[in-house]
Amino acid sequence: xxxxxxxxxxxxxxxxxxxxxxxxxxxxxxxxxxxxxxxxxxxxxxxxxxxxxxxxxxxxxxxxxxxxxxxxxxxxxxxxxxxxxxxxxxxxxxxxxxxxxxxxxxxxxxxxxxxxxxxxxxxxxxxxxxxxxxxxxxxxxxxxxxxxxxxxxxxxxxxxxxxxxxxxxxxxxxxxxxxxxxxxxxxxxxxxxxxxxxxxxxxxxxxxxxx
Amino acid sequence: xxxxxxxxxxxxxxxxxxxxxxxxxxxxxxxxxxxxxxxxxxxxxxxxxxxxxxxxxxxxxxxxxxxxxxxxxxxxxxxxxxxxxxxxxxxxxxxxxxxxxxxxxxxxxxxxxxxxxxxxxxxxxxxxxxxxxxxxxxxxxxxxxxxxxxxxxxxxxxxxxxxxxxxxxxxxxxxxxxxxxxxxxxxxxxxxxxxxxxxxxxxxxxxxxxx
DNA sequence: ATAAATCAATTAAACGTTTGTTTAATTCAA
DNA sequence: TTGAATTAAACAAACGTTTAATTGATTTAT
Numbered sequence: 001x002x003x004x005x006x007x008x009x010x011x012x013x014x015x016x017x018x019x020x021x022x023x024x025x026x027x028x029x030x031x032x033x034x035x036x037x038x039x040x041x042x043x044x045x046x047x048x049x050x051x052x053x054x055x056x057x058x059x060x061x062x063x064x065x066x067x068x069x070x071x072x073x074x075x076x077x078x079x080x081x082x083x084x085x086x087x088x089x090x091x092x093x094x095x096x097x098x099x100x101x102x103x104x105x106x107x108x109x110x111x112x113x114x115x116x117x118x119x120x121x122x123x124x125x126x127x128x129x130x131x132x133x134x135x136x137x138x139x140x141x142x143x144x145x146x147x148x149x150x151x152x153x154x155x156x157x158x159x160x161x162x163x164x165x166x167x168x169x170x171x172x173x174x175x176x177x178x179x180x181x182x183x184x185x186x187x188x189x190x191x192x193x194x195x196x197x198x199x200x201x202x203x204x205x206x207x208x209x210x211x
Numbered sequence: 212x213x214x215x216x217x218x219x220x221x222x223x224x225x226x227x228x229x230x231x232x233x234x235x236x237x238x239x240x241x242x243x244x245x246x247x248x249x250x251x252x253x254x255x256x257x258x259x260x261x262x263x264x265x266x267x268x269x270x271x272x273x274x275x276x277x278x279x280x281x282x283x284x285x286x287x288x289x290x291x292x293x294x295x296x297x298x299x300x301x302x303x304x305x306x307x308x309x310x311x312x313x314x315x316x317x318x319x320x321x322x323x324x325x326x327x328x329x330x331x332x333x334x335x336x337x338x339x340x341x342x343x344x345x346x347x348x349x350x351x352x353x354x355x356x357x358x359x360x361x362x363x364x365x366x367x368x369x370x371x372x373x374x375x376x377x378x379x380x381x382x383x384x385x386x387x388x389x390x391x392x393x394x395x396x397x398x399x400x401x402x403x404x405x406x407x408x409x410x411x412x413x414x415x416x417x418x419x420x421x422x
Numbered sequence: 423a424t425a426a427a428t429c430a431a432t433t434a435a436a437c438g439t440t441t442g443t444t445t446a447a448t449t450c451a452a
Numbered sequence: 453t454t455g456a457a458t459t460a461a462a463c464a465a466a467c468g469t470t471t472a473a474t475t476g477a478t479t480t481a482t
Binding site: 215246247248249250253 | 457458459460
Binding site: 020022023107110156157159160161170197198201207 | 232364
């Protein structure tokens with residue numbers, strides 16, 4: 001992929017993530033990327049195609065990591081859960097803007113193409129996590145749980161603190177004007193600890209009939 | 212509040228929830244509400260003020276319910292957690308569109324007024340839930356947990372299945388063309404069961420040193 | 423080796439819509 | 453007759469996209 005095309009994608013990602021798809025004009029993107037307005041239609045065809053290219057570009061970027069984790073025979077199901085949490089927290093926190101775009105677009109009624117791409121990505125993730133949990137169940141380590149909703153819990157917990165920086169800063173006692181790196185550094189470890197503790201209690205077969 | 216003004220708010224809520232704030236034009240709202248275009252500026256001043264009025268309108272609607280739950284001395288902390296889950300699942304599922312708006316606007320960089328209103332609402336909710344959990348901890352029923360992140364888990368789990376109907380239908384084996392009521396009827400009970408099971412394991416002091 | 427031809431890259435300008443908002447005239451009930 | 457409610461029309465600005473002209477480097481022909 002040419003440098004200029006890639007640069008436009010990166011700039012578009014920032015703007016879409018901050019101001020949303022409709023809130024960002026093609027002129028905004030062109031100006032921030034330092035290219036002529038017409039270049040965006042020239043490269044991508046349209047504003048919507050640009051968004052689609054962005055989603056493909058980012059989704060492919062991390063492809064295969066979950067599959068590798070799953071194939072690793074040396075790890076116990078508990079280890080895999082921990083790795084899974086580390087992976088998702090790092091991945092989402094390192095791609096805050098892209099994650100916001102995905103979230104916004106999944107809600108929007110814009111394009112069926114884009115929506116089905118997002119659903120496909122999520123389904124792929126769900127499959128991999130399902131494998132990990134069912135493996136743990138077969139080995140009598142995990143109890144019966146609602147797997148799709150458990151995945152929703154993992155993603156949702158992280159998302160609830162990535163959607164609004166201001167809120168996160170208020171809750172977590174982080175300075176409002178801290179940058180992305182500082183926010184990540186504070187939030188990341190805390191999210192990991194919480195999610196691991198939560199999932200340990202939730203999945204442990206010894207908590208089966210607690211109550 | 213006059214009938215017509217309220218009707219405009221309801222229509223705006225639907226459209227904002229479906230297509231986003233920027234994706235909805237004032238003409239869309241006027242047409243669907245069956246009023247003249249100019250009436251929206253006449254009633255609300257501007258499109259942005261309309262959104263702010265909508266948020267205030269809906270936030271006040273459910274005000275006080277959490278406070279009442281908290282004050283109820285006849286309920287144990289475990290009972291309150293269950294009621295809390297029921298309340299949030301019902302509330303969010305019954306106001307799917309409004310919830311999407313809140314979510315979108317919390318991310319957007321649009322208006323500081325709107326963003327601070329949303330943060331205030333969330334902070335108020337967090338306070339009430341914090342009271343319930345600390346009460347349970349003092350009574351030696353709950354263990355130490357990260358309370359703000361636990362709240363994020365509750366809200367995030369629900370949100371992860373309200374943001375995209377198509378995804379939810381795929382995961383939960385619900386027909387794609389089912390209406391809001393059918394979706395709610397399938398998802399609501401399942402969310403409640405999952406969250407109660409999850410929180411029981413997560414909060415139970417007997418699971419303190421599980422591992 | 424030099425001139426001509428070719429074609430993708432880039433540009434400024436203009437396209438027709440759609441946007442949110444305002445105006446000024448009219449309706450209608452008090 | 454007063455004043456709020458309602459209307460159609462117009463406003464300037466911003467939107468995504470297209471056009472047609474120009475640049476600049478690479479290939480072809482002499």
